[in-house]
Each structure stands twice: as C-alpha cells, then as structure tokens.
Amino acid sequence: MDIHKPKPWHGAREFLKEYVIIVVGVLTALAAEQGVEWLHWQEKVRQGEVQERKELSQVYAWASERTRVEKCLDTRLKTMTQALLAGDGAWTPLPAMGPRDGDTAVLLAPMRPWSDGVWRSLSADGTATHLSQPRWLLYSRTYAILEPARERNRQELVEVAALSVLQYPTVLSRPERNALVERIGQEQARNRMIAVDSRLLMQDIQQAGPVDLMRTKNLPQESITMKACAVLGLPT
Secondary structure, rough: OOOOOOOOOOOHHEEEEEEEHHHHHHHHHHHHHHHHHHHHHHHHHHHHHHHHHHHHHHHHHHHHHHHHHHOOOHHHHHHHHHHOOOOOOOEEOOOOOOOOOOOOOOOOOOOOOOOOHHHHHHHHHHHHHHHHHHHHHHHHHHHHHHHHHHHHHHHHHHHHHHHHHHHHHHHHHOHHHHHHHHHHHHHHHHHHHHHHHHHHHHHHHHHHHOOOOOHHHHHHHHHHHHHHHHHOOOOO
16 A cells, blocks of 8 residues: 655745645635634624514503603692592592503503513623624613613502502591602602603614514503593593
C-alpha cells in the first residue's frame, strides 16, 4: 500500500502560500458559522416581534379601557364619598354597578392581567439582546411602565373587596365612614395613576408598530365596566 507523505516545503514562499490557504479556510468557516448564527437570530427576532405585536395589541386594548373608564370610576367614587359624609347611622346602598345581564358590585373596576409573558420569554432565551438598540429600549420602557400598572390594578382588587360592605344596608359609625372615605380617596388616586400609566403605554405601543385595533373597537361590547358605566349613565 502506497503511503503519500506530505511534501516538504521548499522555501518561505511555499510555506506562506500554504499558511494563507489554511488561514483563509479557517476564516471562511468561521464566517459561514457566524452567518448561519446571525440568520438564526434574525429569524428568532422576526418571530419574537410577531408575538410582541399580539401581546402589545392586547395590552393596548386594556390601556384604552382604563383611559375610557377613568371619569366613570372617579365620578362613582366621588358619589360614594358624598353619601358616606352625608350623615351617620343607617347606610342605604347606592345603585349597584354592573351590566344589565351580569354580576354587580359597589365599584366595578376592570381587572386585567397586563401580560408580559412574551417579553419575559424573549429576554430569557436571549432573543431580546439581538434587537436593535432603539427597539430594545422601546420594549424595555414599555414593560417598565406596565409593571406598576399591573401592581396598582392588583391593589385595586383588594380595595374593591374592602368596599364591598357598602353593597348592603347596614349601620356605619362616623369613624367607620371616615375610614371608608380615606380608602376611597386612595382608590381615586390609584385610578388616576393607572390611567396615566395607560396613556404612556398606548403612546409607546404605537411607536413600536401597527396595533391590532379590533379588540379596542370591541371594548364597549366586551368591557363589563364600560357596560356598567353606561347603565348608570356615568361619563366615559
């Protein structure tokens, strides 16, 4: 069996020629590998932004709902305060909030999850780091605004539960009425802050790209709070 031994180099010129061939081959392989990886991340980014559009379109609808019910809830809270301060003793419930065909409550505020699952996923798997810097900054700012809005909405749920005593005829002392008025004042401030957060969210989401407005257009038919405001003739 013939064994082909590598030919010895004859001079520096031949050595440099072989060296260049090897280096070019290695660099070509590395460039090809990096090109494949770049294409992979570009596709991940494209798919991620498609999912972002869906998530942020939903957030946009929830934010729009909060801006549209801000006056309604504020008016309702002011009415509750005036009724509590009107006197002591027996409490006569105000007309309940609720759609004509659904559950009612003394205060019916929207309870939304303010989802950020897509952004968390893109950040966890590294896709977010391959966005352009302006896009990354825009998304980061948007979700930074979303977080306090979600927390205030969670606190609102607790507050609404505490105010549910006003749904029923009862007897309230002056200290009890004052304590409830204080809680209502806190809820008024929270309602305004959620509306402020919502307006900022809507601005950023519009900057991020086209928004699917179908959910927003359907809010008057789908939002329980908006229906309740309409039933009581409260402003929206």
